[in-house]
Amino acid sequence: MNTPSAQPALLIAGHGTRDEGGAAAFRDFVAELGARNPQLPVAGGFIELSPPPLGDAVTELVERGVKRFAAVPLMLVSAGHAKGDIPAALTREKERHPGISYTYGRPLGPHPALLKVLERRVDEVLGDTDRSEVTVLLVGRGSTDPDANAEVYKASRLFWEGRGYAGVETAFVSLAAPDVPSGLDRCVKLGAGRIVVLPYFLFTGILPDRVRQQTGKWAAAHPELDVRSAEVIGAAEELLDLVMERYREAVKGDLRMNCDSCVYRIALPGFEDKVGLPQQPHFHPDDDGHHHHPHHGGHAHSH
Known part of the structure; x- marks a missing residue:
């Protein structure tokens, strides 16, 4: 059995929402994962809109003595946040906390x-x-x-x-x-x-x-x-188990990103101009109050 020092921590990366109920559900979910895995340091944060920011979650882990962690995006599909914003934020955290290392997992669905x-x-x-x-x-x-x-x-x-x-x-x-x-x-x-x-x-x-x-x-x-x-998926037992599955994949290095139809790598009709371009933070006009924190700069896209 791994000791906490030998086992990478788990960082959960969420999208964020202006809805306090949704943000609280995320925080409760992270707390439940920690309670179910007492040997594993677990923290979670948001890219935008809701506290705590992802950077605060990384700082929390570092203050608990963590040097290595696996980051799992708590997202159903691999869109701009999973492909760009989270990796950019993690790169920034690595610069802020010299000596830490991380692996990055894949989104959850469809599973x-x-x-x-x-x-x-x-x-x-x-x-x-x-x-x-x-x-x-x-x-x-x-x-x-x-x-x-x-x-x-x-x-x-x-x-x-x-x-x-x-x-x-x-x-x-x-x-x-x-x-x-x-x-x-x-x-x-x-x-x-x-x-x-x-x-x-x-x-x-x-x-x-x-x-x-x-x-x-x-x-x-x-x-x-x-x-x-119908209702949303919610903090179902299956979701808790799946996040841990994604964590184990990331720790093992079993990463299967969906590169075959990635708009930043493949010339898809109507999107040819995006191939090879650095990704920039984007705007969701339908998310009320949607904005990005200033530290999310453009960066080259990679898997």
């Missing part, structure tokens, strides 16, 4: 364990309704990165396989099409009479709330349809 949780979230609102009569609309955050959006579509397809739903469609709440109303319209055009809108988010926050609000508004305009809203 069978999380698909199982999503299935449970749908079942919670279905009751005894036959799945073959239900179309699910999986709604992701949305990104300007086509690879990240494609990962959400991959999750939808994997969620459809073998579960007996009439269909699983995909939409986004920010930055990418189709939006939630368009996704619901598509479900109807495909013959759906019963629809469950399933937010592809880990915790509550402004954007999952917006998904629910947009769903409610659309449903009110279509009273002839049965439209229900």
Whole structure:
């Protein structure tokens, strides 16, 4: 059994939200991971919007005597934060704390364990309704990165396989099409009479709330349809286990980044100008109050 000094610590990197409930859920999740792994130093912080900042979490680990850690992004897809902002922040922390070293893990989804949780979230609102009569609309955050959006579509397809739903469609709440109303319209055009809108988010926050609000508004305009809203993934047992799986991968060096369709490495149609460019911090217009801390500078993209 490894002693704490021989085992790299675990650093959880979150996106951040203006929603205090969502931020508290992240902090509680990090605390639960620490409680479940008392031999392992665990800390967590946010890239933006919420305390504590990621830098404070690194400082906390250093003050506990940590020299090595594995950083796991608590994110479902590999978009700008996972590909750029977190590595930039970690590079900065390495300069601030000479002598530390780290490995960087991969995002969480789509993973069978999380698909199982999503299935449970749908079942919670279905009751005894036959799945073959239900179309699910999986709604992701949305990104300007086509690879990240494609990962959400991959999750939808994997969620459809073998579960007996009439269909699983995909939409986004920010930055990418189709939006939630368009996704619901598509479900109807495909013959759906019963629809469950399933937010592809880990915790509550402004954007999952917006998904629910947009769903409610659309449903009110279509009273002839049965439209229900499922809950976010939340701090499920499967999520806790998956983070530890990603931690062990990072410690072993078993890193499988999705480079084959990365917009910064491959010339994808319409995005050819991004190949080889340094990444800059980006702006989410649909995240209320969204901003980046000044220390997140541009940097060369690499895996």
